[in-house]
Structures are given as structure tokens and as C-alpha cells.
Amino acid sequence: MATGPEVTPEISAAVSPAVRALEGGLVVSCQAGAGHPLADPDVIARLAACAEAGGAVGVRVESAADVRAVRARIKLPVIGIRKVDVGAHRPFITPALADCAALAEAGADIIALEAVPDNRASADEAAGLIRAVREQLGRPVMADVATLEEGLAAWAAGADLVGTTLSGYTRASASRVGPDLALVADLARHGVRAVLEGRVDRPEQVRAAFEAGAWTVVVGTAITDPISLTRRYAAGAPRGV
Numbered sequence: 001m002a003t004g005p006e007v008t009p010e011i012s013a014a015v016s017p018a019v020r021a022l023e024g025g026l027v028v029s030c031q032a033g034a035g036h037p038l039a040d041p042d043v044i045a046r047l048a049a050c051a052e053a054g055g056a057v058g059v060r061v062e063s064a065a066d067v068r069a070v071r072a073r074i075k076l077p078v079i080g081i082r083k084v085d086v087g088a089h090r091p092f093i094t095p096a097l098a099d100c101a102a103l104a105e106a107g108a109d110i111i112a113l114e115a116v117p118d119n120r121a122s123a124d125e126a127a128g129l130i131r132a133v134r135e136q137l138g139r140p141v142m143a144d145v146a147t148l149e150e151g152l153a154a155w156a157a158g159a160d161l162v163g164t165t166l167s168g169y170t171r172a173s174a175s176r177v178g179p180d181l182a183l184v185a186d187l188a189r190h191g192v193r194a195v196l197e198g199r200v201d202r203p204e205q206v207r208a209a210f211e212a213g214a215w216t217v218v219v220g221t222a223i224t225d226p227i228s229l230t231r232r233y234a235a236g237a238p239r240g241v
């Protein structure tokens, strides 16, 4: 379990306005990695504007440049992340306090960071970062996890939201496929503000997550990646891939 300064009950209990604003609604992840045709801050801001017009209650955005462009264009809360290529099968999500500070400075209302052991020297490292973001930057934190144990540790460290984002992407969860409704239900049962994120591609899954006790649901690829959408439909064509 994490060591270090205890998070006071006052800090844990107070739900920040940005976190409160996400309750019961849909968050759209507006991201495009390097080399993607949509990888441009103005385009990402336009995708975020589409999400806002469509009824989303928040957006999740990668990089300080994209956060800045989105912040200038829409009013919804922005969850900011930074993905860092560490030469593995997936990027490291918001490794350091300096990344968090840059995202906060660019206008992110909530900072998301990974709280799984894969890329960290110890489990305490993520807990320390969660506390530092809240106490030094004054921003609420969304912890991206893959297991109940990781989620409860992040919550105990003071995370304001705990997402299933990394379920299926870590060593401990590699065999999982599809959105992790079981994990969101387990987290909610433990009183955690739980977020279903990762591989949601049908509205019924959004409904099921809220029935399981989710605070919010994040959908990315299924809404904001036209390459993936094209592939899904092209697969039905005789000359499809």
C-alpha cells in the first residue's frame, strides 16, 4: 500500500466542479496520434466542438498543444493527458509532474495519468504523483488503471476518478477484450467514482456502464477516428480489408 503523507478527508470528500460536471454524461476522447491525418490542434478542437454539440459533458485530449486549442474553442471540462513513447506496445500515459503542470497550464481541468505498475519503479510512485497533482497543481486526477487493486490504491491516494482505460493493455490484464464493465462495477461497488473507458463502441455499453454504477463513460475511437470507422464498414464490402 502507498506510503507518504495521508490525503486529508476534506480533500478526498470535496468533488471539484469539473468532476461533478461529468457525472452521468458522456466524455469524448478527441485524440489523433503522430502520423494520423487528424493530428492537428485545430482539427482536434473541431472534433471537441462536435462532441460538445452532440451532447458530451467533457472531452479527453492528448498533449498541451491540443488541450490549449480545445480550451480556446469549447466550454466543457477538459481531461488532459500526455502520451510518451517508451518503446513498448503502448505509450506511457502522463509519466511526470512536469507533464501534468504543462497540461494544467494549457487549460486542462482534470489530469489523467496511469496508475499501474508496468512503467513505474514502485506502486507508490503513482500514488505520489496523484498527491502532487492535487496538492501542488490544484487539479483533480483521473487514474487510468487495469485492475481493482490498482484502482483502490489510486483512490486511496486521492484520485478523483478511476478509469478502466488500461484494462487489456497491461501485463496483469493482457487477456481482456472489450470494455471492462466488470471492473467498473467492482470499482463502483467499493465507492469509487468509476469511469468506463476503452473499447466502448456501442450505446448499449454506455447504458450498461451507468447501470453498473459508473460516474461517466469515455468513448474515443468509435466516435473520433474515421480510419477505424471506415475499416469497420469496408470489412462488409467484397473488396474490403
Ligand SMILES: CC(=O)N[C@H](C=O)[C@@H](O)[C@H](O)[C@H](O)COP(=O)(O)O
Residues within 6 Å of the ligand: 029, 031, 081, 090, 091, 093, 165, 166, 169, 197, 198, 199, 200, 218, 219, 220, 221, 222
Ligand atoms: C490504452 C491507451 O493508451 N488509451 C488511450 C488513452 O487515452 C487512448 O488511446 C484511447 O483511445 C482512449 O482510452 C479511449 O479508448 P477507445 O479509443 O478505445 O474508446
